Amino acid sequence: MDIVEQEPAGPWEGLLAAPVGGSESGVLVLAGSSGRVPRERARLLARQGIAALAIRWFGGSGQPPGICEVPLETFTAAVDLLRRGGARRVGILGVSKGAEAALLTAVRDARVDVVVALSPTPLVWCNVGPGRDGADRPYRSSWTWRERPLPFVPMDDSWTPAEPEGDPVAVRGWYERSERTFAGSLAAAGIPVEETRAELVLVAGGDDEMWPSLPFAERLAARSRAAGGTVRLIARDDAGHRPRLPGEPPSPPSPRFRYGGTPEADALLGEAAWPHILDALRG
Template identity: 30%
Template sequence: MYLHHYAEPLLSRALASLLLLGAFSAHHASAQEAASFSMTASNPALSGEPLGISLKGLQPGQTVNILAERRFAPNAPIYMSTVEMQADAQGNITLATSASKAGSYTGVDAAGLFWSMQPSNKVDADWQAAETRLTALAGQQQLAQMKFALRSSITPVKTETIGGHAGTKIYLPATSVNADSKPPVVIILGGSEGGDSAGRRFGLKLAARGFAAVSYPYYSPNTPRGQEVPGLPKDFIDIPIDGLDALYKTLAARNDIDSSHIALMGGSKGAEMALLSASLLPWVKAVVAIAPSDLVWEGFAMDRLLEAGRYGSFSYQGKPLPFTPNAGLDKAFATTQPVLGHIYIEGRKANPERAKAARIAVENFKGKLLLIAGGDDQMWPALEMANNIVTSRKAAGLETELLSFPKAGHLVGGDGYSPNDYQTPFAMGGNAREDGQAQTIAWPATMAFLKKALQGGK
């Protein structure tokens, strides 16, 4: 007011210029200090690898909400999670070191925003494939946003069907880890869900890390939508290990992979098959068994109850292999979300001689073995059975790596960056937090194990 009325025009213009310069400087400083996300990983980012996400430019001690959103497929619902976090003395929040005070998870967890996601009703056609968004909010005010793609592979992968083996696919990396070598092979064995779901889940991720990943669906049950892979057994009865041996012969005839270095990677019933196959087939060099079994168990059908104790799970060279009967399966299925763990515990107790005959001779496998198990597994006692495997191999002078997670459940297989939303008909044990944290530890350990066993650590 004073300057407007009494200052000389020249002085007024000079002061106005200074004020304008000051306003520009203040605006420039404000823009530089504005909150922003950063990520050390590339964009697109490889799922399962550290992302290095930070939020900077906040006030020291400021509390903000971080909303994470992710869409996995076109027109699919968007998965969401949210946490409340507080900036440190420098005004920064780092997912790997900053604790969530409330929200989808609490505590410190670099992957917590991802495994804690839940499906929402939100569908947005503008989203790109595999797009992920992080938004920082103070109340209703948006402070910062970052968009990036989180993918199973960020390098080209070629996918082929393998003739003569129903539903079998191979995922080939575009370039080998070593230009002078061919990629080693990891054969993926799914669990009681059957079909090709395990291959879809892990094929690209393994190929992205330099392995020739082979999805081998060995059975495909009847479902309300029909049989996913026609031509495969519909019941988990006397599944022939010979089929895996025949696949090996097909792979050995290829000149674009290293068939002298093959690992089996299986979860649950797939882990049972992997361990059994490794004890019988000399070409297996390494095994990753997730939620494993030390015994061959009774067979089953997904769409009906079979006569108790009559059918086994596997066969070899045309003969059914000894198996341990379950106990109380009919009673378990009378509940709304069956807890199956006790049918194996009681089956072993009730049939000690049959359990002895059905023990998988893991000491016959001289290769590298990694076991991953949760102590709260409600599908079957995976950790107890993993410890039995370790004991048997130790007695034979063989080393075994065991990753045990006392509070995790059956779903310890994964890379930790996919939602653990538990839409399952059976009780799995654990919870999203325990399983997610187990996965974020087990996945890099699995990749390191396979690289050491098949690639010499390269």
């Protein structure tokens, strides 16, 4: 399908890709803590008939340099843009911290019809990197709403990696320990997915070494279903943190982190999830 591309109107660095002739389905596309603008993923979705807006949501001009007290209004404003562009059905597709943002936005914005959460979390976590003041400690919330920080789970800095110094690190154990250490914070920091009307598509790998996204996704699914929500959970035990959608290249290895999975397993998870993602976004 032929597509047209343009810089989005508004304060963001990003890309708005849409089918020629437009679409009644739109999706906001969010990367995770890499901070990149997922332009190729937006193009991939646009070629499937869905208007796709990819934005930089931290680290840009006028934004916090890290994922620290990022206003959720960043994402509701992007929903505005998609609506003004003619989208009657709006989704948010995010991975990792972007999935955290997507779920939280859907809880607060009833115009969101679908959330596609790749490698999600059921909790609000603390900041990853510095806020506008340049400080990353003490820990603060990743997000604000109406200028108020959301309750969050901090990290237990007594954790140490098992890998030799200089090797890529699996930080899953850090998140698991932090949940145990700060068990008293979990209830307030839980993402209340039972409060959203949005359909959820949760995609997770059991070999995720960044955080335990499959148990996390199962908790989200159970919480939503208990309230009568519509949930699809697509998982593979051998996939990692970075599901790969059909048409996307393999993710390059990181010198800093272990993401788990294999290129083959991550691609198979993305292939299994793809028809569910498209069906949900198209409605």
